Amino acid sequence: MTAPAMKPDPGAGALPSWSDGPARQSILDFVSRVTTEGGPEFVPVLERIAVFDNDGTLWAERPFPFQGLFVFDRVRALLPEHPEWKDQQPFKAVLENDMKALAATGMAGLVTLVMATHAGMTTEEFDRLAKDWIATARHPKFQRLFTELAYQPMLEVLNYLRANGFKTFVVSGGGVEFMRTFSERIYGIPPDQIVGSSIVTKYEIRDGKPVLVRQPKLNFYDDKEDKPVGINVFIGRRPIAAFGNSDGDFAMLEWVTGGTGARFGLIVHHDDAAREFAYDREAGLATLDRGLDEGPKRGWTMVSVKNDWKRVFPFEAE
Amino acid sequence: MTAPAMKPDPGAGALPSWSDGPARQSILDFVSRVTTEGGPEFVPVLERIAVFDNDGTLWAERPFPFQGLFVFDRVRALLPEHPEWKDQQPFKAVLENDMKALAATGMAGLVTLVMATHAGMTTEEFDRLAKDWIATARHPKFQRLFTELAYQPMLEVLNYLRANGFKTFVVSGGGVEFMRTFSERIYGIPPDQIVGSSIVTKYEIRDGKPVLVRQPKLNFYDDKEDKPVGINVFIGRRPIAAFGNSDGDFAMLEWVTGGTGARFGLIVHHDDAAREFAYDREAGLATLDRGLDEGPKRGWTMVSVKNDWKRVFPFEAE
Numbered sequence: 001m002t003a004p005a006m007k008p009d010p011g012a013g014a015l016p017s018w019s020d021g022p023a024r025q026s027i028l029d030f031v032s033r034v035t036t037e038g039g040p041e042f043v044p045v046l047e048r049i050a051v052f053d054n055d056g057t058l059w060a061e062r063p064f065p066f067q068g069l070f071v072f073d074r075v076r077a078l079l080p081e082h083p084e085w086k087d088q089q090p091f092k093a094v095l096e097n098d099m100k101a102l103a104a105t106g107m108a109g110l111v112t113l114v115m116a117t118h119a120g121m122t123t124e125e126f127d128r129l130a131k132d133w134i135a136t137a138r139h140p141k142f143q144r145l146f147t148e149l150a151y152q153p154m155l156e157v158l159n160y161l162r163a164n165g166f167k168t169f170v171v172s173g174g175g176v177e178f179m180r181t182f183s184e185r186i187y188g189i190p191p192d193q194i195v196g197s198s199i200v201t202k203y204e205i206r207d208g209k210p211v212l213v214r215q216p217k218l219n220f221y222d223d224k225e226d227k228p229v230g231i232n233v234f235i236g237r238r239p240i241a242a243f244g245n246s247d248g249d250f251a252m253l254e255w256v257t258g259g260t261g262a263r264f265g266l267i268v269h270h271d272d273a274a275r276e277f278a279y280d281r282e283a284g285l286a287t288l289d290r291g292l293d294e295g296p297k298r299g300w301t302m303v304s305v306k307n308d309w310k311r312v313f314p315f316e317a318e
Numbered sequence: 319m320t321a322p323a324m325k326p327d328p329g330a331g332a333l334p335s336w337s338d339g340p341a342r343q344s345i346l347d348f349v350s351r352v353t354t355e356g357g358p359e360f361v362p363v364l365e366r367i368a369v370f371d372n373d374g375t376l377w378a379e380r381p382f383p384f385q386g387l388f389v390f391d392r393v394r395a396l397l398p399e400h401p402e403w404k405d406q407q408p409f410k411a412v413l414e415n416d417m418k419a420l421a422a423t424g425m426a427g428l429v430t431l432v433m434a435t436h437a438g439m440t441t442e443e444f445d446r447l448a449k450d451w452i453a454t455a456r457h458p459k460f461q462r463l464f465t466e467l468a469y470q471p472m473l474e475v476l477n478y479l480r481a482n483g484f485k486t487f488v489v490s491g492g493g494v495e496f497m498r499t500f501s502e503r504i505y506g507i508p509p510d511q512i513v514g515s516s517i518v519t520k521y522e523i524r525d526g527k528p529v530l531v532r533q534p535k536l537n538f539y540d541d542k543e544d545k546p547v548g549i550n551v552f553i554g555r556r557p558i559a560a561f562g563n564s565d566g567d568f569a570m571l572e573w574v575t576g577g578t579g580a581r582f583g584l585i586v587h588h589d590d591a592a593r594e595f596a597y598d599r600e601a602g603l604a605t606l607d608r609g610l611d612e613g614p615k616r617g618w619t620m621v622s623v624k625n626d627w628k629r630v631f632p633f634e635a636e
Contacts, residue, residue, distance in 0.1 A: 046508060123550055167510070180554045190364060191554030192485070192511070198551050203543040203569055210569070210576040212550050219551070225521040232441055232530050233516050233537070234552060236498045236509030251521055251528070258528040 041262040049239035054172035056245035062277040074117035115216035173223035228255035265300035359580040367557035372490035374563035380595040392435035433534035491541035546573035583618035590623040
């Protein structure tokens with residue numbers, strides 16, 4: 001007696017934290033199509049490039065993007081050297097934990113905070129400050145290290161893509177030197193595969209040693225229409241898959257999925273207030289408005305955290 | 319009868335186009351030290367980063383850096399659309415092949431030429447122009463494609479380092495999008511491992527398709543003290559080995575060899591007028607002056623093309 005030949009599911013066992021459903025299936029189908037040798041949509045390994053936004057896509061971003069919380073902690077730490085900050089915006093808002101007053105200072109206020117806390121030291125000194133913070137600071141809601149707040153389903157996507165010959169990159173509005181302090185350990189993504197915002201640095205010899213000194217001046221802000229620009233300068237090849245969660249990622253998804261051949265775009269929609277946070281159209285720094293309307297029409301995979309993710313964070317019981 | 323145990327030479331057969339001598343030996347020794355597990359200078363694979371200048375280090379650069387020859391060909395091709403160039407510097411100098419008049423226009427003249435020929439089109443259109451040129455244009459002395467003028471001994475170093483777990487990067491003053499048209503094929507270095515100069519690009523939707531349009535404005539000039547800056551922004555980790563040939567590479571070698579642990583710096587000195595070109599202190603764009611004096615004192619390997627390279631180009635008989 002012979003059983004009928006069964007076609008094995010190429011993705012069986014893959015992406016275990018994803019619910020069975022169209023979102024998980026769309027990832028498996030895409031990978032199957034681009035890796036099937038001789039198939040009409042086969043993509044050579046060297047061209048299998050996937051890009052991921054960071055805040056809200058690979059790790060959480062509420063109540064405020066985590067690098068912002070690092071900035072706030074630095075403002076508090078530096079206050080003894082800057083007593084005048086008590087009466088000066090945007091510092092006053094940070095010290096009084098007044099997020100409404102901070103929001104009123106807009107992007108200019110955020111840039112002022114970043115320059116006051118992220119410049120004036122060497123790259124090595126900054127690296128140490130960021131590493132110390134990331135190793136000790138805790139998330140206000142979860143009371144966990146921030147590196148514990150990477151999304152388990154997205155870690156599985158990173159691994160699944162790499163197991164299928166993809167090179168994975170972060171493309172984020174976050175500071176490139178901040179992200180590099182944890183990306184290899186948490187995401188398995190090395191420093192040279194992180195594209196992000198940066199400030200100007202200057203080469204100097206100090207006490208006979210070469211150093212790079214961080215200047216209070218923006219070099220590149222890797223957001224919105226500048227994400228494709230950053231991808232082009234840093235990666236130099238149009239990716240075939242892009243993952244994001246806000247309208248800051250819209251141009252990146254548009255650029256990636258606008259190429260010829262098999263393309264994949266995915267948007268994480270944060271709709272799970274119980275296990276994480278729920279936000280979209282009115283979220284300020286992480287607004288998802290245009291993407292929510294246009295994503296489905298453009299064939300992008302829309303992920304509902306509530307329905308598509310069985311687990312959100314690695315620390316949850318399986 | 320038993321023969322005494324022989325310690326095998328770990329580099330036996332490696333770098334065959336290098337003469338036996340201190341230059342070849344210094345490369346083999348360095349690689350042996352950083353790859354010996356348990357040894358005092360062992361470096362984990364993820365930190366084995368090596369950076370290479372391009373013009374004069376990986377391929378030739380005379381009579382003029384090859385991208386400059388591409389610029390000159392573009393000026394001639396675009397002349398019908400710009401008849402006024404016949405009377406305007408620096409275009410006039412190019413059209414009359416007057417290198418002295420061109421040199422008199424300085425770096426400003428070169429930038430004008432680059433902006434007039436490298437901007438105003440999409441990145442895909444530029445890619446096609448550069449690929450067409452690199453596939454057909456010939457070197458005035460050797461009558462070979464420019465991609466045939468990569469240095470055989472340096473191709474061997476790239477392969478040898480990669481075989482020993484190194485990730486290899488180009489860090490060059492040349493245009494990043496120009497170099498990317500051939501780097502994977504010739505050097506085995508993918509587009510995202512090329513750090514170079516760039517102009518500003520702008521994201522636009524044209525006929526419903528997303529494109530990046532090249533603007534006549536410099537974004538980053540990756541030379542001299544800005545090579546360590548570029549390494550930091552793009553690679554995000556201090557390399558442990560650097561290869562250059564001119565004072566434009568001095569800061570890069572200083573930065574790389576100024577770190578702790580095993581470090582390696584190498585300068586190619588072009589002293590072979592018979593097989594290639596001989597130039598150093600008065601070479602203009604590729605001057606080797608400070609490096610010639612200070613390199614040996616800093617422990618950098620000084621390579622004489624005449625004495626250390628058995629073959630210069632791949633097309634020479636073995």
